[in-house]
Amino acid sequence: MVPFEYYNPTKILFGEGKIAKLGKEIAKSGVKKVLLHYGKGSIFKNGVYDQVVETLKKHNIAYVELGGVKPNPVISKVQEAIKLISEENIDGIIAVGGGSVIDSAKAIAAGSKYDGNVWDFFEGKAAPESAIPLFVVLTLSATGSEGNPFGVVTKEEENKKWAFSGGVHTFPRVSVIDPTVQFSLPANQTVNGAIDAMSHIFELYLDGTPENDAIEAYAEGLLKSLMKHVKVLLEQPYNLESRSQLALCAMLALNGTTRIGRLGGDWATHTIEHSVSAFYDIPHGEGLSILFPAWMMYNLDIASPKLAKLGGALFGIDEGSDKKSAIQFIHKLREFYSEIGAPVTLSERAVSRDMLPTLAENAAIIAPIGRLKKLYKEDILNIYKLAYE
Numbered sequence: 001m002v003p004f005e006y007y008n009p010t011k012i013l014f015g016e017g018k019i020a021k022l023g024k025e026i027a028k029s030g031v032k033k034v035l036l037h038y039g040k041g042s043i044f045k046n047g048v049y050d051q052v053v054e055t056l057k058k059h060n061i062a063y064v065e066l067g068g069v070k071p072n073p074v075i076s077k078v079q080e081a082i083k084l085i086s087e088e089n090i091d092g093i094i095a096v097g098g099g100s101v102i103d104s105a106k107a108i109a110a111g112s113k114y115d116g117n118v119w120d121f122f123e124g125k126a127a128p129e130s131a132i133p134l135f136v137v138l139t140l141s142a143t144g145s146e147g148n149p150f151g152v153v154t155k156e157e158e159n160k161k162w163a164f165s166g167g168v169h170t171f172p173r174v175s176v177i178d179p180t181v182q183f184s185l186p187a188n189q190t191v192n193g194a195i196d197a198m199s200h201i202f203e204l205y206l207d208g209t210p211e212n213d214a215i216e217a218y219a220e221g222l223l224k225s226l227m228k229h230v231k232v233l234l235e236q237p238y239n240l241e242s243r244s245q246l247a248l249c250a251m252l253a254l255n256g257t258t259r260i261g262r263l264g265g266d267w268a269t270h271t272i273e274h275s276v277s278a279f280y281d282i283p284h285g286e287g288l289s290i291l292f293p294a295w296m297m298y299n300l301d302i303a304s305p306k307l308a309k310l311g312g313a314l315f316g317i318d319e320g321s322d323k324k325s326a327i328q329f330i331h332k333l334r335e336f337y338s339e340i341g342a343p344v345t346l347s348e349r350a351v352s353r354d355m356l357p358t359l360a361e362n363a364a365i366i367a368p369i370g371r372l373k374k375l376y377k378e379d380i381l382n383i384y385k386l387a388y389e
Contacts, residue, residue, distance in 0.1 A: 001209070001212045001215075001261035002262065002263060004259075004260050007256070008147065008148075008256050009173075010147050010148075010172045010255070011174045011175070012146075012147065012177060012251070013174060013175070013176045013177070014177045014178075014247075014248070015178065015179075016178055016179070018176050018177070018178050019048065019052060021055070021176070022135060023056050023057075023059035024059055025135070025173070026061055026135055027059040027060070027061060029133050029173060031061065031133055032061065032091060033061070033062040033064070033090050034061060034062070034090060034092040035063070035064055035081060035084065035085055035092070036052065036056075037069065037081065037093055037095050037097075037101055037104065038065075038066075038095075038101055039067065039069045039071075039097045039101050040067065040068065040069070040070075043097065045184070046181055048096060048181050049096070064088050064090060066080070069101045070100065072100065072161065073101070073152075073153050074156045075153050075154065077104060078108050078153060079111075079118065081104070082108055082111045085112045086112065090112075091133075093109050093135070094134075094135045094136070095134065095135070095136050095172075096139065097137075097139050097140070098141075099140070099142050099143025099144075099152075099284075102138075102143070102146060102172070103143070103145055103151035104153060106134060106145070106151035107121070107151050109131040109134045109166070109169075110128035110131040110166045110169060112132055113132065114128065114129075121166070122155070122163070123162070127166075128166040128170060130169055131170055133173045134171075134172045135173055135175070137175075137178075138175060138176065138177045138178075139182065140185060140189060140193055141177070141179075141193050141247040142192060142194075142196040142250055143196055144197065144200060144252075144253050144254030145254075146172060147171075147172070147251045147252075147254070147255035148255055149165050149166050149167055149171045150170075151166070152274065160362075160365070161275065161277060161278035162366075163274075175251075177248075177251065179244045180240065182243055182247065183238045185237070187233075187234055187237070188283070189283075190233050190234070190237070192284065192285025192286060192342070193246070194226050194229075194230035194246060195285040195342055196284055197246075197253040198226050199269065199270070199285075199292055200253040201219045201222055201253050204259055205306060206296075206306055206307075207264065207266045207372055209262045212261045214261075215260050215261055215262065218258065219258050220310070220314070222253055223310075225249050226249045227336065228245075229242040229246045229249075230246060230340055231340060233246065234340060263371055265371065268295065268370030269291050269295045270288075271363055271366065272383060273287035273288050275360075275363035276290075276346070276359055278362065280349065280351055285342070286349060290346055290349070290387050291387050293387075294383050294386040296330050296333075297327075298379070298383050299372060300323065302373055303372060304322040304323045304326040305326075308322045308325035310329055311326065311329030311332065312325070314332075314333075315328075345387060345388060345389045346384065346387050351388075356385065357381060359380075360378075363377075364376060367380070
């Protein structure tokens, strides 16, 4: 274990009917007018929009709407929203959706308090010094963005899908997680959400921290719960207990608790995936189910002890030989992903082999990436090749 500091100011309202409490929380914060930010309209079908508007009206909170956030959110929408906030004198924002909407809202919240180009945050040219208050109504458990300060947005004209952190300023003030609003999700979205959450845990578990027994056991427990309940939900999408467990695990996977006493995570696989979904616009979870096993295999020599430990915890694999057990774990993980309907090769998602060098070039803009092992363009290209078929 390494020394650490832990801080998370987000208040979580978890359970059926909790959306009704959001208006009171916003009013307590002093916010008078919010931007209601959402995606492509599913919130009108599942009743979430009506619930949000009802609680806003009850507490006399004015609102202006801006929908249309893409599954991979883009900087042009962020800039459109920042302009709207200035024109309408808006002093808060509600993200109603999954990680894409929340990430977009974080960039908006920080960008609306910044005199320069909001993309500066993503390029590391500036760091947010303030943000308007952000509130969340979660409709898809996956990214954990409802409980952390991180956001990922794409600059579409350059195919740059990059992340930023607003530090203390972009934690949501309050996040509402009502698992019942996720009953109607398509199966593939539930699967992609579980895989995204699992990948966050892998990124931290495999960052090279020598020993951290308590947090590793905690992480293994979250992984086992995610694997158990995503399978239940494929058969029983209206199972409230499994919806609740998956939602809780996805939030805990990246709210800072699995990072305690660790080196901060590897995060190379996420960067490598971002390049793929920037060019091909595939769901983030699908990219991760394809690329994480390939990253594990590429880093087998150095990652074997922890991979073998995961194999024992998740699949009951004998840890007698680290490398042999690690390879078994990678194969079992791919089998699990296939079993729940996720792709495990780039060719399954029509990624062109001829595009692999371009993808590697794009991902390597910020190279070296990774903490367990520093990866450069050639390494990234080799991982894409391992993932191709």
